Amino acid sequence: MKRLYFVITMFMVMAMVLGACATPTPETIIQTVEVPKEVIQTVEVPVEVIKTVEVQVTAEPSTETFPRNETLYFNGQQWGSVVCWNPYSSNCNNAMAITAQDSSRVTMFETPYLYNMLDGKVYPLLANGDYTWNDAHTEITFKIKPAAHWSDGTPVTADDVAYTWASNIKYETNAGVNYKDYIDSITAVDPQTVLVKSKLDANGKTVNPLMVAAYLSSNYVIQKAWTQTLEARTGGDATAFKADAAEDVVWSGPYHKFFADDTKVVYVRDDNYWGQDASMWGKLPAPKYLAHVIYKDNAAGSVALAQGEVDVSQQFNSNVQILWLNYGLPVSTYLPDPPYGIGASLPTAFYNQKSYGLDQLAVRKAIAIAVDYDTIIANAMTNQSATFAQVPRSLMNPTPGEQALYDHAAVADLQWTGKDIEGAKKLLDDAGIKDTDGDGWREYNGKKLSYVATCPNGWSDWQAAIEVVAAAGKDIGIEITTNYPEWAVYQTVVTDWQALPDTGYDIFMMWSDGAGPTQPWGRIRHLISSEFAETQNNWNGNWGGYKNPAADEIIQAIPGETDPAKLKAAYTDLVKIYLTDIPSFTLMYRPQSFHAVNESVWTGFPHQDDGTNPPVPPLDLTDGWSIAGLYNLTLVNP
Amino acid sequence: MKGYRKYFLNKMVWFLITLVCAFILNFILPRLMPGDPVAVITQRVTQGMQSQSGVQAVYNQYAELFGTKKPMLEQFILYMKNVAQGNFGISFSQYPRPVADIIASSIWWTVCLQFPAIIVGWLIGNTLGALAAYLKKGFDKVLMPVSIFVSNFPAFGMAVILLVIFGVGLKWFPTSGGYGFDMIPNVSWKFMWSVIVHYQLPFWSIVLIAIGGQAIGMRSMSIYELNADYVKYSRFMGIKDRKIIGYVFRNAMLPQVTGLALSIGTMVGGALVAEIIFSYPGLGFTMLNGVMGQDYPLISAATLIVTLMVLSATFLIEILYGFIDPRIKAAQSD
Numbered sequence: 028m029k030r031l032y033f034v035i036t037m038f039m040v041m042a043m044v045l046g047a048c049a050t051p052t053p054e055t056i057i058q059t060v061e062v063p064k065e066v067i068q069t070v071e072v073p074v075e076v077i078k079t080v081e082v083q084v085t086a087e088p089s090t091e092t093f094p095r096n097e098t099l100y101f102n103g104q105q106w107g108s109v110v111c112w113n114p115y116s117s118n119c120n121n122a123m124a125i126t127a128q129d130s131s132r133v134t135m136f137e138t139p140y141l142y143n144m145l146d147g148k149v150y151p152l153l154a155n156g157d158y159t160w161n162d163a164h165t166e167i168t169f170k171i172k173p174a175a176h177w178s179d180g181t182p183v184t185a186d187d188v189a190y191t192w193a194s195n196i197k198y199e200t201n202a203g204v205n206y207k208d209y210i211d212s213i214t215a216v217d218p219q220t221v222l223v224k225s226k227l228d229a230n231g232k233t234v235n236p237l238m239v240a241a242y243l244s245s246n247y248v249i250q251k252a253w254t255q256t257l258e259a260r261t262g263g264d265a266t267a268f269k270a271d272a273a274e275d276v277v278w279s280g281p282y283h284k285f286f287a288d289d290t291k292v293v294y295v296r297d298d299n300y301w302g303q304d305a306s307m308w309g310k311l312p313a314p315k316y317l318a319h320v321i322y323k324d325n326a327a328g329s330v331a332l333a334q335g336e337v338d339v340s341q342q343f344n345s346n347v348q349i350l351w352l353n354y355g356l357p358v359s360t361y362l363p364d365p366p367y368g369i370g371a372s373l374p375t376a377f378y379n380q381k382s383y384g385l386d387q388l389a390v391r392k393a394i395a396i397a398v399d400y401d402t403i404i405a406n407a408m409t410n411q412s413a414t415f416a417q418v419p420r421s422l423m424n425p426t427p428g429e430q431a432l433y434d435h436a437a438v439a440d441l442q443w444t445g446k447d448i449e450g451a452k453k454l455l456d457d458a459g460i461k462d463t464d465g466d467g468w469r470e471y472n473g474k475k476l477s478y479v480a481t482c483p484n485g486w487s488d489w490q491a492a493i494e495v496v497a498a499a500g501k502d503i504g505i506e507i508t509t510n511y512p513e514w515a516v517y518q519t520v521v522t523d524w525q526a527l528p529d530t531g532y533d534i535f536m537m538w539s540d541g542a543g544p545t546q547p548w549g550r551i552r553h554l555i556s557s558e559f560a561e562t563q564n565n566w567n568g569n570w571g572g573y574k575n576p577a578a579d580e581i582i583q584a585i586p587g588e589t590d591p592a593k594l595k596a597a598y599t600d601l602v603k604i605y606l607t608d609i610p611s612f613t614l615m616y617r618p619q620s621f622h623a624v625n626e627s628v629w630t631g632f633p634h635q636d637d638g639t640n641p642p643v644p645p646l647d648l649t650d651g652w653s654i655a656g657l658y659n660l661t662l663v664n665p
Numbered sequence: 666m667k668g669y670r671k672y673f674l675n676k677m678v679w680f681l682i683t684l685v686c687a688f689i690l691n692f693i694l695p696r697l698m699p700g701d702p703v704a705v706i707t708q709r710v711t712q713g714m715q716s717q718s719g720v721q722a723v724y725n726q727y728a729e730l731f732g733t734k735k736p737m738l739e740q741f742i743l744y745m746k747n748v749a750q751g752n753f754g755i756s757f758s759q760y761p762r763p764v765a766d767i768i769a770s771s772i773w774w775t776v777c778l779q780f781p782a783i784i785v786g787w788l789i790g791n792t793l794g795a796l797a798a799y800l801k802k803g804f805d806k807v808l809m810p811v812s813i814f815v816s817n818f819p820a821f822g823m824a825v826i827l828l829v830i831f832g833v834g835l836k837w838f839p840t841s842g843g844y845g846f847d848m849i850p851n852v853s854w855k856f857m858w859s860v861i862v863h864y865q866l867p868f869w870s871i872v873l874i875a876i877g878g879q880a881i882g883m884r885s886m887s888i889y890e891l892n893a894d895y896v897k898y899s900r901f902m903g904i905k906d907r908k909i910i911g912y913v914f915r916n917a918m919l920p921q922v923t924g925l926a927l928s929i930g931t932m933v934g935g936a937l938v939a940e941i942i943f944s945y946p947g948l949g950f951t952m953l954n955g956v957m958g959q960d961y962p963l964i965s966a967a968t969l970i971v972t973l974m975v976l977s978a979t980f981l982i983e984i985l986y987g988f989i990d991p992r993i994k995a996a997q998s999d
Contacts, residue, residue: 091851098847107954108770110762117710117723118760199726201710204719266730270761286849289770289946290842293849320846320944327841327944330833336846515700515959518708559717564704564724566711 096662099314102328103342109287113273114247117201127246129543130651135280136247143652144542145644147428149244165233167223174304177250177277185215190251198265202246209238237586241544253277281312293318312657335627341620341647346409357626361645362635365410370425370616371541377571377611382533384471389458393451395612397499400445403614407491412615415444421602422551425616429547433598441606451503469504477506478533484511489536492614521570524561537570541619548585556582573610620646631659672987680980687972695964702757702959703728753966758958764966775947779932782871787925790879798887816877824870824942838866841944867939886917930978934971
């Protein structure tokens with residue numbers, strides 16, 4: 028027996044030693060990949076003229092190892108396994124291929140227009156030229172590019188756009204549910220021309236022109252023929268329609284599925300992609316493969332970025348600057364110095380209007396001005412956020428376009444940058460909110476002010492921020508303790524006004540909208556519009572239950588307003604209301620997408636002042652106009 | 666033989682009672698957690714959705730689809746029917762993926778990581794523990810502190826140390842994944858080698874901790890047995906040391922075998938820490954996400970598998986004990 032154990036032990040030790048002698052990380056081996064063969068097919072078109080169309084059929088590449096210099100590696104976008112490839116589904120967890128949002132991800136499926144968060148404009152993708160409103164501002168017309176075609180070689184037509192909309196409505200997809208209150212119909216005037224009719228209010232005016240226009244850059248066009256195949260397969264059942272895995276889907280974008288399992292997902296370039304036409308990009312995107320290894324957490328992703336196994340990182344890399352400052356790695360961010368990226372959303376602490384004493388402006392303002400925001404930004408965000416001295420608080424994100432939308436001087440006297448302990452104390456004293464029983468905590472109407480500040484457990488940057496909020500309370504004599512429920516519990520409570528208790532969730536963190544074609548209007552609406560106050564299943568905003576009819580009126584008027592001066596005045600008024608009433612307060616700025624790149628293999632990534640025109644935004648070369656960045660990449664060692 | 670039959674039947678009845686109770690608890694407990702899984706899904710799928718009525722509509726769709734608003738009893742009957750047909754239902758968190766598919770794709774990674782690690786850790790640990798007890802002196806003086814030190818390491822600490830030293834620092838092993846980040850699974854030596862190399866750090870992060878604990882346990886048991894009367898008597902009888910050591914280890918091994926069976930029974934729960942630190946595929950992280958997202962079908966299916974394996978392992982061990990050590994059978998048959 029002893030001998031047996033000895034032999035087994037020696038065997039294991041030998042295995043370890045042999046393993047140690049192995050090649051470290053798997054070396055990249057460049058191997059010959061089958062070159063796609065060009066096959067000429069003759070397609071008979073059932074019209075009077077028989078047309079001959081050349082179709083390049085892309086041979087499926089077969090490979091065991093992806094050539095490193097043909098593959099662009101990502102992290103931070105795909106968490107967990109890909110579930111399906113159905114662009115009508117919102118549940119595919121297929122982040123790299125299917126993410127319809129303000130800046131939609133257009134690697135596999137495409138939108139008519141691409142939103143650029145840097146200049147706030149949209150640029151045509153499937154569309155041919157700009158869209159136009161009619162004089163009454165009730166209809167949008169746009170054309171489809173003649174060169175645009177699907178992966179099966181058939182052209183993208185206006186009928187595809189119309190049928191996609193009809194399917195979105197019929198099967199109650201997210202796009203349909205989201206836009207049905209704003210868009211009346213989308214029809215094909217002719218094979219190249221699309222007509223979008225808005226829903227009109229009682230006065231015959233468009234209900235919301237911003238939302239109508241946003242549809243064009245936020246939602247995919249899906250092939251009519253494939254949609255009909257899907258309908259036939261699922262028998263018209265809406266649930267089955269949206270739950271179909273859609274392995275046979277037809278796409279129009281530059282990449283499609285190559286491989287997916289629980290550890291990674293890989294997309295391969297479609298060398299027959301229509302976008303190489305001179306009317307769009309004029310060439311194919313540089314990487315042949317887009318690969319996303321599925322990391323289990325940010326730490327693993329950060330190690331892979333440092334190791335050169337990731338080229339584009341869309342995740343929070345704590346203290347990202349040490350990668351180039353301390354380790355000399357060829358890693359960089361969009362901006363070379365703090366805040367390293369462009370802030371787009373406003374993680375915000377909401378006051379629960381039900382909580383005792385939080386209906387008092389003095390209490391809300393005292394807490395807000397006492398918080399040490401610089402510490403939050405340094406600790407929670409490792410300086411990957413602009414400070415409030417750099418970008419004064421408002422309802423706008425730090426992008427230049429949004430900052431120009433309100434009058435900074437008009438609200439200057441309402442601003443605060445934080446850590447104003449004495450100011451906060453004075454405010455409370457003046458309001459008669461003092462420590463009357465000598466226990467060190469202030470009372471309001473004889474009742475001690477004691478609150479719980481909360482955010483989901485494990486959201487480490489938010490937890491660090493909430494701790495700073497609690498510390499501010501102690502400094503000004505208001506007891507604030509912290510509590511971190513699991514996300515599954517937390518979100519159930521804060522999104523349901525009836526479930527939100529009057530204690531335990533007094534100050535809680537949630538997010539705001541980022542950058543997009545409906546912003547900053549959409550963000551402001553979500554932060555303070557009373558249409559979301561005291562509602563259930565509220566995933567939009569105003570979770571604290573703030574109500575202000577004056578603000579509502581301005582929010583309602585903005586979408587129909589086209590005069591820039593009036594718009595600026597309206598936004599300034601809203602900022603004034605927000606900074607005066609303080610129903611919630613922003614704790615930091617957060618980028619739309621984190622964007623750190625490792626230039627060991629590829630170079631030419633978007634950076635500030637990189638000379639691109641229009642500027643390519645730091646959205647990981649996949650979202651909205653940032654996909655233009657894929658066409659600018661070159662190899663470090665060609 | 667009649668005694669064995671009674672003993673076996675007794676154990677079998679308890680096995681079935683425990684299984685029924687565990688089955689019911691597996692269904693009920695996840696559903697008693699505070700929170701609403703449909704709200705979690707709604708949040709995920711309505712990101713960017715502006716319309717409040719739209720969000721409500723999506724919530725209602727999923728609540729209807731998953732039947733979470735139905736009475737608990739109705740849900741339980743449906744669950745039993747499905748399980749009887751080998752159908753664990755559709756995952757909430759990875760909808761529309763079937764739970765069976767999720768488990769099938771990750772369980773082999775877990776079993777292939779955990780089973781050898783448990784066996785190797787157990788064998789090496791017990792061997793070292795027994796040697797320490799028998800050889801004493803220098804070997805014991807070195808082994809004991811080292812074992813205590815290593816076995817008290819938190820699992821994530823050991824994993825991070827191995828990662829930093831052998832992955833990041835020395836670059837002997839890759840830092841993450843089940844196989845090369847630049848590969849897809851295929852039948853080739855290159856791929857197999859990649860799997861083996863990626864296996865090393867997660868494997869040793871589990872084994873090293875297991876060795877220490879097993880060695881301490883085995884050492885204590887062996888010391889106790891070495892001082893037992895039958896050992897002294899055997900020595901007086903002039904029986905060879907080698908033969909005596911055989912008896913000693915066999916007796917000392919009994920509690921260790923129980924521990925081994927339980928470890929094997931619970932192994933499908935996954936090596937969560939190793940999976941997270943090394944981004945290694947497996948069931949542990951999938952289960953964690955299931956629990957966090959209140960994915961009832963996934964939690965119930967995974968816990969049912971764990972329950973079945975633990976119950977089967979303990980049942981087998983109890984039956985084996987009846988044969989190995991008749992005293993146990995005799996005591997329990999009375």
